[in-house]
Amino acid sequence: MDAAQLALVFIHLLGMAAVVGGYFAGIRSVPKRLSAGMVHGTLLQLLSGVLLLGLAEMGTEPVNHAKFGIKIAITVVLLLISSAPHLVAAPTRSGDSIRHLSCCRHLGAHECRDRRICKVGGNMRNIIKTLRAEFAPVTVHAHCDIPCGIYDPAGAVTAAKTVARMVELIGQIDVTDHASRNKLVRCITAKEEHAELVKHEVQVIWSDYFKPEHLAKVPDLHDQVWKLLKLASKNKQNVDPAAAVELVAATEAFAKSFAASKA
Numbered sequence: 001m002d003a004a005q006l007a008l009v010f011i012h013l014l015g016m017a018a019v020v021g022g023y024f025a026g027i028r029s030v031p032k033r034l035s036a037g038m039v040h041g042t043l044l045q046l047l048s049g050v051l052l053l054g055l056a057e058m059g060t061e062p063v064n065h066a067k068f069g070i071k072i073a074i075t076v077v078l079l080l081i082s083s084a085p086h087l088v089a090a091p092t093r094s095g096d097s098i099r100h101l102s103c104c105r106h107l108g109a110h111e112c113r114d115r116r117i118c119k120v121g122g123n124m125r126n127i128i129k130t131l132r133a134e135f136a137p138v139t140v141h142a143h144c145d146i147p148c149g150i151y152d153p154a155g156a157v158t159a160a161k162t163v164a165r166m167v168e169l170i171g172q173i174d175v176t177d178h179a180s181r182n183k184l185v186r187c188i189t190a191k192e193e194h195a196e197l198v199k200h201e202v203q204v205i206w207s208d209y210f211k212p213e214h215l216a217k218v219p220d221l222h223d224q225v226w227k228l229l230k231l232a233s234k235n236k237q238n239v240d241p242a243a244a245v246e247l248v249a250a251t252e253a254f255a256k257s258f259a260a261s262k263a
Contacts, residue, residue, distance in 0.1 A: 005055050008048045015044030019078075046075040080128075151209040153255040156201035159194040160251040163235050164244035166191035171241065188239075195236040198247065199229050202254060214261040221257060228254055 018041025025037075049072055056063045166187045173184045206225045215221060228250045234243050 005052065008052050008055070012045055012048040012052065015041040015048060017041070018044065042075055042078045046072065049075065151205050151258070153201065153205060153251065153258045156198050156205075157248070157251045157255055159197040159201065160232075160244075160248045162194040163191050163198070164241075164248050166194070167235075167239055167241050167244040170239050191239070192236045195232045195247075198232045198251060202228055202232075202251070205254075205258060209258075210261065217261050217263070218257045224250075224254060224257060 018037045022038035022041065049068070053063070053068045053072075056068075170184065170187045170191070173180055173187070175181050175184055202225060206221075210218075210221060218224075228247075231243065231247050231250055234240065235247050
């Protein structure tokens, strides 16, 4: 642990030296810009600082979180500034034009004075963009699986009736213009989405609610569910009024089987 901590402290100080050295090396440069060494040193300090914080948390001594937080915040600010080098450059003479402050994105109007810094800034923007994409929150949908004991086949019945209604509307549409075509597309989309919803609702109840002891009251449960799921798939694939009616009847029969299991 001590060896790792010493190595990280050395790397942390090395990054600080790169930042300070880069500052003094470019103190006479016009216009003022962050050097590649300063950017890399800042990134090195951030990474080593986070690792040092992790080691400190694993130790027995109290950790000064305020100190770590301030240092990491300053480092992150420096990295964000380095990702947009045109924001840190400033003219030092009255004759300097603002166009000299922009980066390689405007090379058609002028020549970038420091291609290396522009490249580093672009790389930092790509790194930040990648990190944002990797750690962006993802929305997932699932039943609770506590189990909560809250199950209701009414959703499947309503979805099946929606499928039947969409099939009825599709049969009445005469495609003559864009409006009728759009309505047809919406009806087909709703039909397929609700047929899939029937499958989902039935599968959740079948897999999460029903137990082996329920088969005594509903002996044909598995065969009933299997046929219902196949029927829902058929309604997704086709516009078949007879199949839609069968789907409604099958989901209503499933709802009755669910009620019977609770009796």
